[in-house]
Amino acid sequence: MKDSLKSCPHPWCSKSDPQVITSDTFVIRVICSTCGFGTPNAYTSRQKAVSEWNHRPKEDKSRKEIERLRKHVAALQDEVEDLSSSGPHASTEEWSV
Numbered sequence: 435m436k437d438s439l440k441s442c443p444h445p446w447c448s449k450s451d452p453q454v455i456t457s458d459t460f461v462i463r464v465i466c467s468t469c470g471f472g473t474p475n476a477y478t479s480r481q482k483a484v485s486e487w488n489h490r491p492k493e494d495k496s497r498k499e500i501e502r503l504r505k506h507v508a509a510l511q512d513e514v515e516d517l518s519s520s521g522p523h524a525s526t527e528e529w530s531v
């Protein structure tokens with residue numbers, strides 16, 4: 435079974451390569467084989483280790499906020515296009531975002 439692992443969260447990791455590691459004592463962790471960053475705890479369940487690795491509340495919150503802002507910018511760009519095609523000033527070339 436292939437685990438669905440998010441990429442390595444370490445900011446300086448050059449090549450994310452997370453892997454589920456099981457030790458001789460059957461302790462399970464997820465560790466990036468590139469930089470060595472890993473889950474802070476070890477688990478007896480593979481599913482729990484993967485869940486801990488993929489648990490990124492701040493990252494998930496940031497992604498949602500970025501998506502919300504992208505939609506907002508797209509809506510504003512549509513409004514600008516509507517205004518520029520119907521208003522007295524037809525050109526928006528000098529505008530910057």
Ligand SMILES: [Zn+2]
Pocket residue numbers: 442443444447448449450451466467468469470471
């Ligand atoms: Zn890494």
